[in-house]
Amino acid sequence: MIGRSVRRADGPAKVTGAATYCLDRELPRMLHAKLLRSPVAAGRIVRLDTNRARQLPGVRAIVTAADAPGRGGMFIKDQPLLAEGIVRYIGEPMAAVAADTLEAAANALTAIDLEIEEAPA
């Protein structure tokens, strides 16, 4: 095999659409998740209030950094799971919603009260 061009084992499944990814699977009573992501590149989180969102139908849980303390990361454990205190990049996850449907989860995001005091990026 070494020195020869070899096709990847999962190739045929991928080019025929047979390969299943997580988004292709449906399990009974499964929940759907959506992440609230920072709209700005840098800033201090002034308000992140999930109470309104929690009340929406179909919403089962919403978590923020308060629920997931600590740091993770590759080699150097310096990255919070969910933004804590400040945001460092556009798209940084700030909260996670679990709901009965994807639509309910997406709706819940819009009901999270978010205020960020932007800082120069």
Place this chain on the structure above:
Amino acid sequence: MTYELTVNGEAVSVEGDGLKPLVDALRDDLGLTGTKTGCYEGRCGACTVIVNDRSVVSCLFPLALADGADVRTVEGLAGEDGTLNPLQEAILDAGGVQCGISTPGVLMTLTALLERNSDPTEEEVRAALAGNICRCTGYQKIVEAVLAL
């Protein structure tokens, strides 16, 4: 409402709202999960299918518009017995598949291209792929695959 369409040569009926995205009808109602969703706003191309010989982003294609249409998805590329078609073989030989999530959309875009233009230049291939985001391959091997056909 019930819509009648042909998918990969087979006549099917799909129930739903006329505005339901075709991608949802294919994946959820027909169980054809080969077509992927990415952005749901027509920008990533993962949902690309062929409708009446034209490649379209099925996330923005209303089911009502597919009524009476001929739809082709990645599941319809290989032969009945599973034999891969030349494009599928070429992309595998060239190493143009990595995680594979963009692959179905890429293959449908390329299929539509090759039906319009059987001998595209590199520039034409790259231009055709402008609507398919592929984070893994950097497109090089995909382009090589098409040029090798």
